């Protein structure tokens with residue numbers, strides 16, 4: 311999976327008679343920060359607005375298109391775990407918690423996903439007075455076999471699992487956007503801020519991409535994983 315980046319300085323300078331600059335495709339980065347120099351020597355910094363869980367889910371989808379089904383299951387699993395982190399942040403920031411306090415406490419759970427899941431379940435209970443819908447035991451068993459026991463999943467097993475993750479995240483994400491608007495906004499803002507350097511002197515552009523699970527998308531359009539795969543395949547054939 312790569313991102314198309316366009317030099318904003320060249321894009322602004324383009325007029326009706328000249329072709330707008332072609333995008334340059336860059337590899338994904340963990341920090342969401344993309345610094346590149348165009349053919350004319352302009353250096354620009356672009357920060358990706360999408361949250362980790364949104365990007366990781368699409369990485370899983372591309373892994374399916376590439377035939378790497380174990381990797382797809384791993385990326386879908388990471389997407390769900392990072393979604394739980396997103397929810398935990400949104401619910402705490404909704405109540406006005408400082409990010410530094412969150413970051414300090416997160417260290418206690420950062421390397422143990424079971425602890426994070428526990429935090430998610432009880433913060434969800436606090437927000438909505440009911441327990442959250444989680445992955446079913448059958449899917450958890452499948453995931454553990456793939457990730458810990460070297461099981462080689464088929465394409466359809468990977469898609470079923472990805473679809474289950476999609477159906478777990480989407481309703482909770484919609485509910486979170488409605489119930490915790492301040493917390494969601496603060497989580498997005500912190501994410502953008504953390505992708506910048508402390509002493510950033512040059513201008514930074516924010517970029518957003520269309521992902522299968524999309525916090526930004528208010529269209530109500532919720533494609534299944536199969537539909538999202540068809541669409542990605544169509545686009546990729548034209549790169």
Ligand SMILES: [Zn+2]
Nearest residue numbers: 317320348352
């Ligand atoms: Zn340029």
